[in-house]
Amino acid sequence: MAVKVLINGYGSIGKRVADAVAKQDDMEVIGVTKTKPDFEAKLAVEKGYKLFAAIPERKGLFEEKGVEIEGTIFDVIEDADIVVDCAPGGIGKDNLENIYKKYKVKAILQGGEKAKFVEDSFNALWSYDRCYGKDYIRVVSCNTTGLCRTFYAVDSVTDIVKARVVLIRRGADPNDAKRGPINAIVPNPPTVPSHHGPDVVSVVPKFEGKILTSAVIVPTTLMHMHSLMIETTGTTRDAILDAIEKTPRVFTVSAEDGLNSTATIIEYARDLGRPRYDLWEIPIWEESVNVVDNEVFLMQAVHQESDVIPENIDCIRAMLQMEDDNMKSIEKTNKSLGIK
Ligand code: NAD
Incomplete structure:
Protein backbone atom coordinates (compact mmCIF):
# COMPACT_ATOMS: atom_id res chain seq x y z
CA MET A 1 0.00 0.00 0.00
CA ALA A 2 1.26 3.47 -0.88
CA VAL A 3 2.30 5.69 2.03
CA LYS A 4 0.39 8.95 2.45
CA VAL A 5 2.44 12.11 2.02
CA LEU A 6 1.30 15.66 2.82
CA ILE A 7 3.28 18.59 1.39
CA ASN A 8 3.11 21.66 3.64
CA GLY A 9 4.14 24.71 1.57
CA TYR A 10 3.63 24.37 -2.19
CA GLY A 11 6.44 26.70 -3.34
CA SER A 12 9.65 26.12 -5.34
CA ILE A 13 10.62 23.00 -3.41
CA GLY A 14 7.11 21.89 -2.39
CA LYS A 15 5.68 21.68 -5.90
CA ARG A 16 8.67 19.67 -7.10
CA VAL A 17 8.48 17.29 -4.12
CA ALA A 18 4.75 16.82 -4.80
CA ASP A 19 5.36 15.93 -8.46
CA ALA A 20 8.19 13.54 -7.51
CA VAL A 21 6.08 11.81 -4.83
CA ALA A 22 3.25 11.46 -7.37
CA LYS A 23 5.65 9.53 -9.62
CA GLN A 24 6.44 6.87 -6.97
CA ASP A 25 4.51 3.59 -6.97
CA ASP A 26 4.93 3.29 -3.20
CA MET A 27 3.77 6.81 -2.25
CA GLU A 28 0.77 9.06 -2.80
CA VAL A 29 0.22 12.80 -2.32
CA ILE A 30 -2.80 13.18 -0.05
CA GLY A 31 -2.68 16.96 -0.18
CA VAL A 32 -0.67 20.13 -0.63
CA THR A 33 -1.03 23.35 1.32
CA LYS A 34 -0.84 27.00 0.35
CA THR A 35 -1.02 30.17 2.42
CA LYS A 36 -2.70 32.17 -0.34
CA PRO A 37 -4.86 31.56 -3.44
CA ASP A 38 -2.23 32.52 -6.03
CA PHE A 39 -1.43 30.97 -9.43
CA GLU A 40 0.45 28.10 -7.79
CA ALA A 41 -2.65 27.26 -5.74
CA LYS A 42 -4.83 27.32 -8.85
CA LEU A 43 -2.38 25.14 -10.79
CA ALA A 44 -2.16 22.65 -7.91
CA VAL A 45 -5.94 22.17 -8.11
CA GLU A 46 -5.80 21.94 -11.92
CA LYS A 47 -3.15 19.20 -11.59
CA GLY A 48 -5.49 17.23 -9.36
CA TYR A 49 -3.83 17.78 -5.98
CA LYS A 50 -6.14 18.25 -3.01
CA LEU A 51 -5.46 21.75 -1.73
CA PHE A 52 -5.63 22.80 1.94
CA ALA A 53 -5.10 26.17 3.62
CA ALA A 54 -1.78 26.09 5.50
CA ILE A 55 -3.05 28.74 7.90
CA PRO A 56 -6.68 28.22 9.05
CA GLU A 57 -7.42 31.97 9.37
CA ARG A 58 -6.71 32.34 5.64
CA LYS A 59 -9.30 29.79 4.53
CA GLY A 60 -11.71 32.59 3.59
CA LEU A 61 -9.21 34.09 1.11
CA PHE A 62 -9.40 30.94 -1.02
CA GLU A 63 -13.19 30.92 -0.91
CA GLU A 64 -13.30 34.64 -1.89
CA LYS A 65 -11.11 33.94 -4.95
CA GLY A 66 -13.09 30.86 -5.91
CA VAL A 67 -10.10 28.53 -5.44
CA GLU A 68 -11.40 25.15 -4.38
CA ILE A 69 -9.92 23.89 -1.10
CA GLU A 70 -10.69 20.76 0.88
CA GLY A 71 -10.21 22.45 4.26
CA THR A 72 -7.19 23.40 6.34
CA ILE A 73 -4.05 21.47 7.19
CA PHE A 74 -5.79 20.32 10.36
CA ASP A 75 -8.42 18.49 8.28
CA VAL A 76 -5.77 16.29 6.62
CA ILE A 77 -2.79 16.02 8.94
CA GLU A 78 -4.10 13.01 10.83
CA ASP A 79 -4.37 11.04 7.56
CA ALA A 80 -0.69 11.61 6.72
CA ASP A 81 2.06 9.04 7.33
CA ILE A 82 4.58 11.84 6.85
CA VAL A 83 4.62 15.58 6.16
CA VAL A 84 7.25 17.12 3.90
CA ASP A 85 7.55 20.68 5.18
CA CYS A 86 8.54 23.04 2.37
CA ALA A 87 7.72 26.33 4.08
CA PRO A 88 10.25 29.18 3.87
CA GLY A 89 13.42 28.81 5.96
CA GLY A 90 12.79 29.31 9.68
CA ILE A 91 9.07 28.53 9.48
CA GLY A 92 9.62 24.78 9.30
CA LYS A 93 10.90 24.61 12.86
CA ASP A 94 7.76 26.43 14.10
CA ASN A 95 5.58 24.01 12.15
CA LEU A 96 7.55 21.14 13.71
CA GLU A 97 6.95 22.33 17.27
CA ASN A 98 3.39 23.64 16.81
CA ILE A 99 1.90 21.09 14.40
CA TYR A 100 3.88 17.93 13.61
CA LYS A 101 4.95 17.03 17.16
CA LYS A 102 1.48 17.86 18.50
CA TYR A 103 -0.18 15.55 15.95
CA LYS A 104 2.60 12.95 16.32
CA VAL A 105 3.24 12.82 12.57
CA LYS A 106 6.66 12.22 11.09
CA ALA A 107 8.11 15.24 9.29
CA ILE A 108 10.90 16.21 6.93
CA LEU A 109 12.22 19.78 7.15
CA GLN A 110 14.31 21.46 4.44
CA GLY A 111 17.77 22.99 4.35
CA GLY A 112 16.66 26.45 5.48
CA GLU A 113 16.21 25.00 8.98
CA LYS A 114 18.99 24.47 11.51
CA ALA A 115 20.34 20.96 12.21
CA LYS A 116 19.75 21.31 15.96
CA PHE A 117 15.94 21.30 15.60
CA VAL A 118 15.77 17.76 14.20
CA GLU A 119 17.05 14.30 15.07
CA ASP A 120 19.47 14.12 12.14
CA SER A 121 20.41 15.52 8.71
CA PHE A 122 19.80 13.55 5.55
CA ASN A 123 21.73 12.72 2.44
CA ALA A 124 20.83 9.47 0.67
CA LEU A 125 24.47 8.43 0.19
CA TRP A 126 25.75 9.21 3.67
CA SER A 127 23.04 9.15 6.34
CA TYR A 128 20.17 6.97 5.07
CA ASP A 129 20.85 4.29 7.71
CA ARG A 130 21.09 6.83 10.55
CA CYS A 131 17.74 8.36 9.58
CA TYR A 132 16.03 4.98 9.16
CA GLY A 133 12.78 4.93 11.17
CA LYS A 134 13.40 8.39 12.69
CA ASP A 135 10.57 10.91 13.19
CA TYR A 136 12.01 14.37 12.46
CA ILE A 137 14.73 14.77 9.86
CA ARG A 138 16.14 17.63 7.76
CA VAL A 139 17.07 17.19 4.10
CA VAL A 140 20.12 19.46 3.88
CA SER A 141 20.34 22.45 1.55
CA HIS A 303 20.65 23.39 -9.72
CA GLN A 304 19.40 24.80 -6.46
CA GLU A 305 15.70 24.25 -7.08
CA SER A 306 15.96 20.54 -7.83
CA ASP A 307 18.98 18.61 -6.51
CA VAL A 308 17.28 18.07 -3.12
CA ILE A 309 14.09 16.59 -4.65
CA PRO A 310 15.26 12.95 -5.04
CA GLU A 311 16.78 13.21 -1.54
CA ASN A 312 13.33 14.03 -0.14
CA ILE A 313 11.93 10.89 -1.77
CA ASP A 314 14.68 8.68 -0.33
CA CYS A 315 14.26 10.36 3.05
CA ILE A 316 10.57 9.40 3.07
CA ARG A 317 11.53 5.77 2.35
CA ALA A 318 14.12 5.75 5.13
CA MET A 319 11.91 7.40 7.78
CA LEU A 320 8.95 5.12 6.99
CA GLN A 321 11.23 2.04 6.80
CA MET A 322 10.06 1.20 3.29
CA GLU A 323 13.47 0.06 1.97
CA ASP A 324 16.48 -0.71 4.14
CA ASP A 325 19.09 -0.49 1.37
CA ASN A 326 19.91 3.13 0.49
CA MET A 327 21.28 2.21 -2.93
CA LYS A 328 18.04 0.41 -3.82
CA SER A 329 16.00 3.46 -2.80
CA ILE A 330 18.30 5.74 -4.80
CA GLU A 331 17.95 3.48 -7.84
CA LYS A 332 14.15 3.36 -7.53
CA THR A 333 13.87 7.13 -7.17
CA ASN A 334 16.29 7.74 -10.04
CA LYS A 335 14.34 5.40 -12.32
CA SER A 336 11.03 7.04 -11.49
CA LEU A 337 12.33 10.54 -12.24
CA GLY A 338 14.50 9.67 -15.22
CA ILE A 339 17.84 10.36 -13.55
CA LYS A 340 20.60 8.65 -15.50
P1 NAD B 1 9.25 29.26 -1.43
O1 NAD B 1 9.13 30.62 -0.84
O2 NAD B 1 9.39 29.11 -2.90
O3 NAD B 1 8.01 28.37 -0.98
C1 NAD B 1 7.57 28.32 0.33
C2 NAD B 1 6.08 28.04 0.34
O4 NAD B 1 5.64 27.90 1.68
C3 NAD B 1 5.27 29.18 -0.27
O5 NAD B 1 4.26 28.62 -1.10
C4 NAD B 1 4.66 29.87 0.95
O6 NAD B 1 3.43 30.49 0.66
C5 NAD B 1 4.47 28.70 1.88
N1 NAD B 1 4.36 29.06 3.31
C6 NAD B 1 4.59 30.25 3.90
N2 NAD B 1 4.33 30.17 5.22
C7 NAD B 1 3.92 28.91 5.46
C8 NAD B 1 3.49 28.23 6.62
N3 NAD B 1 3.45 28.83 7.82
N4 NAD B 1 3.12 26.93 6.52
C9 NAD B 1 3.16 26.29 5.32
N5 NAD B 1 3.55 26.90 4.18
C10 NAD B 1 3.94 28.20 4.25
O7 NAD B 1 10.48 28.59 -0.66
P2 NAD B 1 11.40 27.42 -1.21
O8 NAD B 1 12.48 28.01 -2.04
O9 NAD B 1 10.56 26.34 -1.75
O10 NAD B 1 12.11 26.96 0.15
C11 NAD B 1 11.49 26.06 1.03
C12 NAD B 1 12.56 25.43 1.90
O11 NAD B 1 13.45 24.72 1.07
C13 NAD B 1 13.44 26.41 2.70
O12 NAD B 1 13.84 25.80 3.90
C14 NAD B 1 14.62 26.60 1.80
O13 NAD B 1 15.78 27.03 2.48
C15 NAD B 1 14.79 25.19 1.27
N6 NAD B 1 15.50 25.09 -0.01
C16 NAD B 1 15.27 25.98 -1.01
C17 NAD B 1 16.00 25.87 -2.19
C18 NAD B 1 15.81 26.82 -3.33
O14 NAD B 1 16.75 27.11 -4.03
N7 NAD B 1 14.64 27.36 -3.56
C19 NAD B 1 16.92 24.82 -2.35
C20 NAD B 1 17.07 23.88 -1.32
C21 NAD B 1 16.37 24.03 -0.14
Whole structure:
Protein backbone atom coordinates (compact mmCIF):
# COMPACT_ATOMS: atom_id res chain seq x y z
CA MET A 1 0.00 0.00 0.00
CA ALA A 2 1.26 3.47 -0.88
CA VAL A 3 2.30 5.69 2.03
CA LYS A 4 0.39 8.95 2.45
CA VAL A 5 2.44 12.11 2.02
CA LEU A 6 1.30 15.66 2.82
CA ILE A 7 3.28 18.59 1.39
CA ASN A 8 3.11 21.66 3.64
CA GLY A 9 4.14 24.71 1.57
CA TYR A 10 3.63 24.37 -2.19
CA GLY A 11 6.44 26.70 -3.34
CA SER A 12 9.65 26.12 -5.34
CA ILE A 13 10.62 23.00 -3.41
CA GLY A 14 7.11 21.89 -2.39
CA LYS A 15 5.68 21.68 -5.90
CA ARG A 16 8.67 19.67 -7.10
CA VAL A 17 8.48 17.29 -4.12
CA ALA A 18 4.75 16.82 -4.80
CA ASP A 19 5.36 15.93 -8.46
CA ALA A 20 8.19 13.54 -7.51
CA VAL A 21 6.08 11.81 -4.83
CA ALA A 22 3.25 11.46 -7.37
CA LYS A 23 5.65 9.53 -9.62
CA GLN A 24 6.44 6.87 -6.97
CA ASP A 25 4.51 3.59 -6.97
CA ASP A 26 4.93 3.29 -3.20
CA MET A 27 3.77 6.81 -2.25
CA GLU A 28 0.77 9.06 -2.80
CA VAL A 29 0.22 12.80 -2.32
CA ILE A 30 -2.80 13.18 -0.05
CA GLY A 31 -2.68 16.96 -0.18
CA VAL A 32 -0.67 20.13 -0.63
CA THR A 33 -1.03 23.35 1.32
CA LYS A 34 -0.84 27.00 0.35
CA THR A 35 -1.02 30.17 2.42
CA LYS A 36 -2.70 32.17 -0.34
CA PRO A 37 -4.86 31.56 -3.44
CA ASP A 38 -2.23 32.52 -6.03
CA PHE A 39 -1.43 30.97 -9.43
CA GLU A 40 0.45 28.10 -7.79
CA ALA A 41 -2.65 27.26 -5.74
CA LYS A 42 -4.83 27.32 -8.85
CA LEU A 43 -2.38 25.14 -10.79
CA ALA A 44 -2.16 22.65 -7.91
CA VAL A 45 -5.94 22.17 -8.11
CA GLU A 46 -5.80 21.94 -11.92
CA LYS A 47 -3.15 19.20 -11.59
CA GLY A 48 -5.49 17.23 -9.36
CA TYR A 49 -3.83 17.78 -5.98
CA LYS A 50 -6.14 18.25 -3.01
CA LEU A 51 -5.46 21.75 -1.73
CA PHE A 52 -5.63 22.80 1.94
CA ALA A 53 -5.10 26.17 3.62
CA ALA A 54 -1.78 26.09 5.50
CA ILE A 55 -3.05 28.74 7.90
CA PRO A 56 -6.68 28.22 9.05
CA GLU A 57 -7.42 31.97 9.37
CA ARG A 58 -6.71 32.34 5.64
CA LYS A 59 -9.30 29.79 4.53
CA GLY A 60 -11.71 32.59 3.59
CA LEU A 61 -9.21 34.09 1.11
CA PHE A 62 -9.40 30.94 -1.02
CA GLU A 63 -13.19 30.92 -0.91
CA GLU A 64 -13.30 34.64 -1.89
CA LYS A 65 -11.11 33.94 -4.95
CA GLY A 66 -13.09 30.86 -5.91
CA VAL A 67 -10.10 28.53 -5.44
CA GLU A 68 -11.40 25.15 -4.38
CA ILE A 69 -9.92 23.89 -1.10
CA GLU A 70 -10.69 20.76 0.88
CA GLY A 71 -10.21 22.45 4.26
CA THR A 72 -7.19 23.40 6.34
CA ILE A 73 -4.05 21.47 7.19
CA PHE A 74 -5.79 20.32 10.36
CA ASP A 75 -8.42 18.49 8.28
CA VAL A 76 -5.77 16.29 6.62
CA ILE A 77 -2.79 16.02 8.94
CA GLU A 78 -4.10 13.01 10.83
CA ASP A 79 -4.37 11.04 7.56
CA ALA A 80 -0.69 11.61 6.72
CA ASP A 81 2.06 9.04 7.33
CA ILE A 82 4.58 11.84 6.85
CA VAL A 83 4.62 15.58 6.16
CA VAL A 84 7.25 17.12 3.90
CA ASP A 85 7.55 20.68 5.18
CA CYS A 86 8.54 23.04 2.37
CA ALA A 87 7.72 26.33 4.08
CA PRO A 88 10.25 29.18 3.87
CA GLY A 89 13.42 28.81 5.96
CA GLY A 90 12.79 29.31 9.68
CA ILE A 91 9.07 28.53 9.48
CA GLY A 92 9.62 24.78 9.30
CA LYS A 93 10.90 24.61 12.86
CA ASP A 94 7.76 26.43 14.10
CA ASN A 95 5.58 24.01 12.15
CA LEU A 96 7.55 21.14 13.71
CA GLU A 97 6.95 22.33 17.27
CA ASN A 98 3.39 23.64 16.81
CA ILE A 99 1.90 21.09 14.40
CA TYR A 100 3.88 17.93 13.61
CA LYS A 101 4.95 17.03 17.16
CA LYS A 102 1.48 17.86 18.50
CA TYR A 103 -0.18 15.55 15.95
CA LYS A 104 2.60 12.95 16.32
CA VAL A 105 3.24 12.82 12.57
CA LYS A 106 6.66 12.22 11.09
CA ALA A 107 8.11 15.24 9.29
CA ILE A 108 10.90 16.21 6.93
CA LEU A 109 12.22 19.78 7.15
CA GLN A 110 14.31 21.46 4.44
CA GLY A 111 17.77 22.99 4.35
CA GLY A 112 16.66 26.45 5.48
CA GLU A 113 16.21 25.00 8.98
CA LYS A 114 18.99 24.47 11.51
CA ALA A 115 20.34 20.96 12.21
CA LYS A 116 19.75 21.31 15.96
CA PHE A 117 15.94 21.30 15.60
CA VAL A 118 15.77 17.76 14.20
CA GLU A 119 17.05 14.30 15.07
CA ASP A 120 19.47 14.12 12.14
CA SER A 121 20.41 15.52 8.71
CA PHE A 122 19.80 13.55 5.55
CA ASN A 123 21.73 12.72 2.44
CA ALA A 124 20.83 9.47 0.67
CA LEU A 125 24.47 8.43 0.19
CA TRP A 126 25.75 9.21 3.67
CA SER A 127 23.04 9.15 6.34
CA TYR A 128 20.17 6.97 5.07
CA ASP A 129 20.85 4.29 7.71
CA ARG A 130 21.09 6.83 10.55
CA CYS A 131 17.74 8.36 9.58
CA TYR A 132 16.03 4.98 9.16
CA GLY A 133 12.78 4.93 11.17
CA LYS A 134 13.40 8.39 12.69
CA ASP A 135 10.57 10.91 13.19
CA TYR A 136 12.01 14.37 12.46
CA ILE A 137 14.73 14.77 9.86
CA ARG A 138 16.14 17.63 7.76
CA VAL A 139 17.07 17.19 4.10
CA VAL A 140 20.12 19.46 3.88
CA SER A 141 20.34 22.45 1.55
CA CYS A 142 21.02 22.39 -2.17
CA ASN A 143 24.68 23.40 -1.64
CA THR A 144 25.28 20.87 1.13
CA THR A 145 23.61 18.13 -0.94
CA GLY A 146 25.91 18.89 -3.89
CA LEU A 147 29.01 18.87 -1.68
CA CYS A 148 27.99 15.66 0.11
CA ARG A 149 27.61 13.83 -3.20
CA THR A 150 31.00 14.90 -4.54
CA PHE A 151 32.79 14.21 -1.25
CA TYR A 152 31.22 10.74 -1.35
CA ALA A 153 32.79 10.12 -4.76
CA VAL A 154 36.23 11.35 -3.63
CA ASP A 155 35.99 9.52 -0.29
CA SER A 156 35.25 6.27 -2.12
CA VAL A 157 38.76 6.20 -3.61
CA THR A 158 40.94 8.06 -1.10
CA ASP A 159 40.95 9.63 2.36
CA ILE A 160 40.11 13.32 2.62
CA VAL A 161 42.63 15.18 4.78
CA LYS A 162 41.16 18.66 4.35
CA ALA A 163 38.87 20.35 1.82
CA ARG A 164 38.49 24.00 0.95
CA VAL A 165 35.47 25.08 -1.07
CA VAL A 166 34.49 28.44 -2.53
CA LEU A 167 30.74 28.65 -3.15
CA ILE A 168 29.49 31.09 -5.78
CA ARG A 169 25.82 31.30 -4.95
CA ARG A 170 22.92 32.38 -7.17
CA GLY A 171 21.34 35.65 -6.03
CA ALA A 172 17.73 34.46 -6.22
CA ASP A 173 15.54 31.76 -7.70
CA PRO A 174 14.21 32.70 -11.18
CA ASN A 175 10.73 33.47 -9.80
CA ASP A 176 12.00 35.83 -7.12
CA ALA A 177 11.90 39.52 -8.10
CA LYS A 178 12.74 40.82 -4.62
CA ARG A 179 16.20 39.47 -3.94
CA GLY A 180 19.54 40.33 -5.48
CA PRO A 181 22.17 41.58 -5.96
CA ILE A 182 21.51 43.05 -9.41
CA ASN A 183 25.01 44.41 -9.92
CA ALA A 184 27.42 43.34 -7.21
CA ILE A 185 29.33 40.41 -5.77
CA VAL A 186 28.45 40.01 -2.11
CA PRO A 187 30.57 38.05 0.37
CA ASN A 188 27.79 36.10 2.11
CA PRO A 189 28.41 35.41 4.84
CA PRO A 190 31.32 37.89 5.04
CA THR A 191 32.86 35.76 7.80
CA VAL A 192 35.18 32.92 6.82
CA PRO A 193 34.75 29.99 7.16
CA SER A 194 31.07 30.03 6.25
CA HIS A 195 28.39 27.76 7.75
CA HIS A 196 28.45 25.41 4.74
CA GLY A 197 31.35 23.29 6.08
CA PRO A 198 29.63 22.58 9.43
CA ASP A 199 26.45 21.77 7.48
CA VAL A 200 28.31 19.04 5.58
CA VAL A 201 29.60 17.79 8.94
CA SER A 202 25.99 17.50 10.19
CA VAL A 203 25.64 14.78 7.53
CA VAL A 204 29.20 13.37 7.68
CA PRO A 205 30.54 13.74 11.23
CA LYS A 206 33.93 12.25 10.30
CA PHE A 207 34.64 15.46 8.33
CA GLU A 208 34.61 17.55 11.54
CA GLY A 209 37.31 20.24 11.24
CA LYS A 210 38.18 19.15 7.70
CA ILE A 211 35.84 21.18 5.46
CA LEU A 212 36.47 24.92 5.25
CA THR A 213 34.18 27.02 3.07
CA SER A 214 33.66 30.63 2.02
CA ALA A 215 30.78 31.96 -0.07
CA VAL A 216 29.80 34.88 -2.28
CA ILE A 217 26.48 35.73 -3.94
CA VAL A 218 26.42 36.81 -7.58
CA PRO A 219 23.72 38.22 -9.92
CA THR A 220 22.44 35.02 -11.53
CA THR A 221 19.38 32.86 -10.96
CA LEU A 222 20.19 29.62 -12.79
CA MET A 223 22.59 27.67 -10.59
CA HIS A 224 25.24 27.82 -7.88
CA MET A 225 28.87 26.98 -8.64
CA HIS A 226 31.44 25.41 -6.34
CA SER A 227 35.23 25.35 -6.67
CA LEU A 228 36.61 22.47 -4.59
CA MET A 229 40.19 21.91 -3.45
CA ILE A 230 40.48 18.61 -1.57
CA GLU A 231 43.72 17.46 0.08
CA THR A 232 43.83 13.67 0.10
CA THR A 233 46.22 10.94 1.17
CA GLY A 234 46.79 10.29 -2.53
CA THR A 235 44.85 9.58 -5.71
CA THR A 236 44.87 10.09 -9.47
CA ARG A 237 42.71 12.03 -11.92
CA ASP A 238 41.52 8.77 -13.49
CA ALA A 239 40.51 7.36 -10.10
CA ILE A 240 38.47 10.49 -9.35
CA LEU A 241 36.77 10.45 -12.78
CA ASP A 242 35.97 6.76 -12.29
CA ALA A 243 34.53 7.48 -8.82
CA ILE A 244 32.33 10.25 -10.24
CA GLU A 245 31.09 7.82 -12.89
CA LYS A 246 30.18 5.27 -10.20
CA THR A 247 28.51 7.70 -7.77
CA PRO A 248 24.78 8.24 -8.23
CA ARG A 249 23.48 11.75 -8.96
CA VAL A 250 26.81 13.25 -10.04
CA PHE A 251 28.10 13.25 -13.59
CA THR A 252 30.75 14.92 -15.70
CA VAL A 253 30.07 17.52 -18.36
CA SER A 254 32.57 18.80 -20.86
CA ALA A 255 33.17 22.44 -21.73
CA GLU A 256 34.46 21.16 -25.06
CA ASP A 257 30.92 19.88 -25.80
CA GLY A 258 29.61 23.40 -25.30
CA LEU A 259 28.58 22.78 -21.70
CA ASN A 260 30.91 25.58 -20.72
CA SER A 261 28.74 27.55 -18.29
CA THR A 262 25.65 27.28 -16.09
CA ALA A 263 23.71 28.84 -18.98
CA THR A 264 24.42 25.97 -21.37
CA ILE A 265 23.98 23.36 -18.63
CA ILE A 266 20.47 24.68 -18.06
CA GLU A 267 19.90 24.65 -21.82
CA TYR A 268 20.97 20.97 -21.72
CA ALA A 269 18.34 20.28 -19.03
CA ARG A 270 15.77 22.05 -21.21
CA ASP A 271 16.78 19.98 -24.22
CA LEU A 272 16.46 16.82 -22.13
CA GLY A 273 12.83 17.85 -21.66
CA ARG A 274 13.22 17.97 -17.88
CA PRO A 275 10.20 19.37 -16.01
CA ARG A 276 10.88 23.02 -15.09
CA TYR A 277 14.41 22.40 -16.58
CA ASP A 278 15.31 20.58 -13.37
CA LEU A 279 18.77 19.05 -13.13
CA TRP A 280 18.59 16.71 -10.13
CA GLU A 281 22.19 15.57 -10.64
CA ILE A 282 25.37 17.55 -9.92
CA PRO A 283 27.35 18.33 -13.09
CA ILE A 284 31.13 18.39 -12.60
CA TRP A 285 33.31 19.92 -15.30
CA GLU A 286 35.53 17.12 -16.62
CA GLU A 287 38.24 19.58 -17.63
CA SER A 288 38.38 20.97 -14.08
CA VAL A 289 39.13 17.60 -12.48
CA ASN A 290 42.83 17.57 -11.66
CA VAL A 291 45.16 16.16 -9.03
CA VAL A 292 48.25 18.14 -8.03
CA ASP A 293 50.43 16.86 -5.15
CA ASN A 294 47.60 14.72 -3.68
CA GLU A 295 45.18 17.66 -3.92
CA VAL A 296 42.02 17.14 -5.97
CA PHE A 297 40.66 20.16 -7.81
CA LEU A 298 37.27 20.33 -9.45
CA MET A 299 34.42 22.70 -10.31
CA GLN A 300 30.74 21.79 -10.16
CA ALA A 301 27.36 23.44 -10.54
CA VAL A 302 24.21 22.93 -8.47
CA HIS A 303 20.65 23.39 -9.72
CA GLN A 304 19.40 24.80 -6.46
CA GLU A 305 15.70 24.25 -7.08
CA SER A 306 15.96 20.54 -7.83
CA ASP A 307 18.98 18.61 -6.51
CA VAL A 308 17.28 18.07 -3.12
CA ILE A 309 14.09 16.59 -4.65
CA PRO A 310 15.26 12.95 -5.04
CA GLU A 311 16.78 13.21 -1.54
CA ASN A 312 13.33 14.03 -0.14
CA ILE A 313 11.93 10.89 -1.77
CA ASP A 314 14.68 8.68 -0.33
CA CYS A 315 14.26 10.36 3.05
CA ILE A 316 10.57 9.40 3.07
CA ARG A 317 11.53 5.77 2.35
CA ALA A 318 14.12 5.75 5.13
CA MET A 319 11.91 7.40 7.78
CA LEU A 320 8.95 5.12 6.99
CA GLN A 321 11.23 2.04 6.80
CA MET A 322 10.06 1.20 3.29
CA GLU A 323 13.47 0.06 1.97
CA ASP A 324 16.48 -0.71 4.14
CA ASP A 325 19.09 -0.49 1.37
CA ASN A 326 19.91 3.13 0.49
CA MET A 327 21.28 2.21 -2.93
CA LYS A 328 18.04 0.41 -3.82
CA SER A 329 16.00 3.46 -2.80
CA ILE A 330 18.30 5.74 -4.80
CA GLU A 331 17.95 3.48 -7.84
CA LYS A 332 14.15 3.36 -7.53
CA THR A 333 13.87 7.13 -7.17
CA ASN A 334 16.29 7.74 -10.04
CA LYS A 335 14.34 5.40 -12.32
CA SER A 336 11.03 7.04 -11.49
CA LEU A 337 12.33 10.54 -12.24
CA GLY A 338 14.50 9.67 -15.22
CA ILE A 339 17.84 10.36 -13.55
CA LYS A 340 20.60 8.65 -15.50
P1 NAD B 1 9.25 29.26 -1.43
O1 NAD B 1 9.13 30.62 -0.84
O2 NAD B 1 9.39 29.11 -2.90
O3 NAD B 1 8.01 28.37 -0.98
C1 NAD B 1 7.57 28.32 0.33
C2 NAD B 1 6.08 28.04 0.34
O4 NAD B 1 5.64 27.90 1.68
C3 NAD B 1 5.27 29.18 -0.27
O5 NAD B 1 4.26 28.62 -1.10
C4 NAD B 1 4.66 29.87 0.95
O6 NAD B 1 3.43 30.49 0.66
C5 NAD B 1 4.47 28.70 1.88
N1 NAD B 1 4.36 29.06 3.31
C6 NAD B 1 4.59 30.25 3.90
N2 NAD B 1 4.33 30.17 5.22
C7 NAD B 1 3.92 28.91 5.46
C8 NAD B 1 3.49 28.23 6.62
N3 NAD B 1 3.45 28.83 7.82
N4 NAD B 1 3.12 26.93 6.52
C9 NAD B 1 3.16 26.29 5.32
N5 NAD B 1 3.55 26.90 4.18
C10 NAD B 1 3.94 28.20 4.25
O7 NAD B 1 10.48 28.59 -0.66
P2 NAD B 1 11.40 27.42 -1.21
O8 NAD B 1 12.48 28.01 -2.04
O9 NAD B 1 10.56 26.34 -1.75
O10 NAD B 1 12.11 26.96 0.15
C11 NAD B 1 11.49 26.06 1.03
C12 NAD B 1 12.56 25.43 1.90
O11 NAD B 1 13.45 24.72 1.07
C13 NAD B 1 13.44 26.41 2.70
O12 NAD B 1 13.84 25.80 3.90
C14 NAD B 1 14.62 26.60 1.80
O13 NAD B 1 15.78 27.03 2.48
C15 NAD B 1 14.79 25.19 1.27
N6 NAD B 1 15.50 25.09 -0.01
C16 NAD B 1 15.27 25.98 -1.01
C17 NAD B 1 16.00 25.87 -2.19
C18 NAD B 1 15.81 26.82 -3.33
O14 NAD B 1 16.75 27.11 -4.03
N7 NAD B 1 14.64 27.36 -3.56
C19 NAD B 1 16.92 24.82 -2.35
C20 NAD B 1 17.07 23.88 -1.32
C21 NAD B 1 16.37 24.03 -0.14
